[in-house]
Amino acid sequence: MRLIDAQYTRTPFYGSRRITAWLRRQGYPVNRKRVQRLKRRMGIEWIGPKPGTRQQTPGHPV
Numbered sequence: 871m872r873l874i875d876a877q878y879t880r881t882p883f884y885g886s887r888r889i890t891a892w893l894r895r896q897g898y899p900v901n902r903k904r905v906q907r908l909k910r911r912m913g914i915e916w917i918g919p920k921p922g923t924r925q926q927t928p929g930h931p932v
Contacts, residue, residue, distance in 0.1 A: 871912060873896070886909060
């Protein structure tokens, strides 16, 4: 968790897949589900557009 937090501080746009790949390059045998679970536990989430942010506002003229 300490390594995930340190990497997230450097690159907050990394998701679970990129953090998993980074940890594997460091020599830690982790899988994506474990990284997802630990990120949820720490309250860390990816910085970027979330689902549903491109929906039009009802009644707004285009």
